[in-house]
Amino acid sequence: MTQVDIAGLTKRYGGTLALDGVALQARDGELVSLLGPSGCGKTTTLRCIAGFLTPDGGEIRVDGQDIVALPPQKRDFGVVFQNYALFPHLTVFQNVAYGLQVRRIAPAEQQKRVAEALALVRLTGLESRLPRALSGGQQQRVALARALVIRPRLLLLDEPLANLDARLRDEVRWLIREVQQQAGITAFYVTHDQAEAMALSDRVAVMKGGRVVQFATPREIYQRPAEAYVARFTGEANMLPARPAQRLAEGLWRVAIGETVLEVPGATTLAEGASALLMLRPEALSLAPTGVPARVLAAAFLGASQQCDVALADGTRLRLQASPHLAVAPGDAVHLAVDAAHAWLMPDIAP
Amino acid sequence: MTAFLRSLSAIGLGLIYAFLLLPLVAVVGASLTAGEMMRLPPQGLSLKWFGRFLGSETFREALALSLQVAGTTVLVVVTVATLAALCHRALTRRLGAAFRVAMLLPLLLPELLTAIGLLFFLNHLGLGKTLPGLQIGHVVIAFPFAFLAIVAALEQVDPALEEASASLGASGFETFRRVVLPLVKSGMLTGGLFAFIVSFDMFTISLLLKPIGGNTLPLALFDFLTYDFDPTAAAAATLSVIFAFCGVVLIERLVGLRRAF
Structure with missing residues (x-):
């Protein structure tokens, strides 16, 4: 249902060019990873898509409509952050229900949808806990539920596994993929971990110095890299x-x-x-x-x-x-x- | 050696606390005397000086004015300081630093200078020697304390929370109401308490800006001590301490002091 076309995206910070004409597409239901070392522009790209940053140039089209001028609250995108960004004063239920409350959805419907979302991320029973009483993996699953419950047009994930230890990382990684496929939701996934990008993605955009140097399937990126930088970064x-x-x-x-x-x-x-x-x-x-x-x-x-x-x-x-x-x-x-x-x-x- | 150092620092700490707290003990002790003079140790125990204090119309009026001014100061200062702190957060680092210094100016300038400046300025506006003029003076002096407390609380709020809220569909105001406000409430309470204590104790500003015929409690006490030296003044001081102490206990109960500072 959601197709994204990004073209010529530029962003300048003072004298440095953080994004230098980024071009990307995501077809309906596809998970696209933005892969690269820190400072390559992957997070800046994601923040432009989310609307937290306004690009200096270029366009972001979602189903043909340019959304650059739209504020984040009008975009209907679910965002999962590296540090979870759960509301610390709200319980798990209230965190997940937040987007529904803001949308003035009837309480009975809220109950139903929050229960569904929590079941999806296997957290049923923890509704009344506060975020600080949860493990890192549980917190990130709450964040995922909170982003999904609003039935977003697009799911944006910013290094969601970076703060988790190796065992949890694996568990949450497969959960993200499973949930994304089940919901058939188009997603962008930022990571600096090539194994993560390979395992999860339909297509990977390898970034360098604010540009996409190769945008292809994981297999192609690994077996037919466009340049030595891509080859070294992917293994x-x-x-x-x-x-x-x-x-x-x-x-x-x-x-x-x-x-x-x-x-x-x-x-x-x-x-x-x-x-x-x-x-x-x-x-x-x-x-x-x-x-x-x-x-x-x-x-x-x-x-x-x-x-x-x-x-x-x-x-x-x-x-x-x-x-x-x-x-x-x-x-x-x-x-x-x-x-x-x-x-x-x-x-x-x-x- | 370490045991020696530890006991030495314990003794030093004890002396510092004694130095800070003994005058308070002396005043409270003196206020409880049954005798006619402010002196230690108290000659018998009695609450009669508290009765004398509350029985005096001058002191009652002064206390009422002080509470009224301090209360208004808290409401105005907490509202304005919250807005200023939000503005400070939205600025870039360099602009923010300049803004912060500007907001703290009343704290950096000598109070007397601020008072004289305000006196001229308010006279110009026709507010010299009026209650609104006095109120403005208190707000100006108390503002930086609340501003600092709220800025500190706001710095603890992860900006990603506001982004998360926006991505979930909340408008700017709704994000403030549902996320930012609950998280800085403790800072606002602390700031309000500071503002209350500062206003309640304020002397210089009140002396120059007080309305004709009105007196705040510190001014009334000063006037009283000029001619009398009976323990009514000690009773008034003790009540002030109790007010401040109640405020601190209240904050501790509501948010916990460790979170408030």
Whole structure:
């Protein structure tokens, strides 16, 4: 029911450009993550969508209507904050009912909808508690119920798990996804945690310096990053400079690592002969009887796999995820097999 | 060594408290005397000086005026200081600091200077030596105390709460009424109590601005002490202390002092 189109969003603080033309879309029922390190503009973008900040330029269209001029109380968006932002003087029931009271909904209807919302986040029975008598995870679930009970057009989540410990984080993360899907509600989710973004999102917008550098599905972000910054931010990645790139077909390139010549998929925006980077995720490499010769620098046995740091003949260091069944020790001469289908050639852009 | 230091600091603390509280004990003691002179130890116990105090029309009128002025001061000051504190919160850091200094000016200037300035100014307006003029003087002096207390309470309110309220559909006023007001109530009570005590004790301003024919309690006491030295004055002072003490107990009961400061 709710489709969001954001275009050319800019925000300036004094001399610094916090948002530099952010463009994003969310289709109906989609959960879109804004991923990036602190200061990349992800929270500023979310606050512009919520209406807490007025952008200096650009537009935010919800179902075709530009909402930039609309104050937050007229937007009908549910917001979940990093520090929960529960009203400390109100009970759980009153917190959740707040948006309904403000809307002058009949008390009987309020009772019913609050009970539904609390059941959804599995907090039935805690209605009369004050927020300070709840754990962090419970508080964030109350905040989620409070945002959902008004049946918002859009759900905005600003690092909702950042203040929770690891165990609760997992629990609340799946709850958020489940509830969002059940309600079929369009959502924006700000996080600096790539694992969180990957697990939750339909699409991820990776941000850098106030811009969206890549906006795609988690799989694409991970396997076909637009630049080294995205690759490093979404997980462990080996980057090899690969200059002589020859185009074989649309998106298929021939590159050489040392003596070995590979045919790998790559970005269509690459130019032949331009400087490029070959990304090899640790799981795209394995130890094999033949292949690229290398020497083991360090090996750590992790149980289900072992992590090896190896050096190529020219001194390039690579990290790989090897099978746990092969015993390797530092100093061993080994050969590497490259799973070319899971390598990725991308333009060399300064991070 | 640490035990020695601890007992030393305990003794020091005891001396400071004794220094602060002994005059109070002396006054209360003197007010309970059955004799004719203000002197310690009291000669027998009696409440007759309290009776004398309440029986005096001069003192009764002065007490009534003081309570009336202090009460009005509390209402005006708490309202204006709350608005000023909200304004202070909405300003940027630098503007806010300037605004804060401006609001605290009555506290920074010598009271006598403020009093003389107000006297000229109010005379100009035709309010010199009138009850409204006196009232204005009290409001000006008591204002910074309430302002500070309310600003401190407001700083404890997470701005995200107001954003949460707005996102849930509440207008600015509704957010104030449902979220901000309940959370700064303790600061408003504290500020009101400060304003009451400041107004009730105010001397310099009252001396210069008092209406013709009217006297506040501190002025009446001063006049009385100029000619007499009987324990009625001690009884009046004791009653003032009891008033202030009741105020503190009331705040403690309503919000808890630790939250109020």
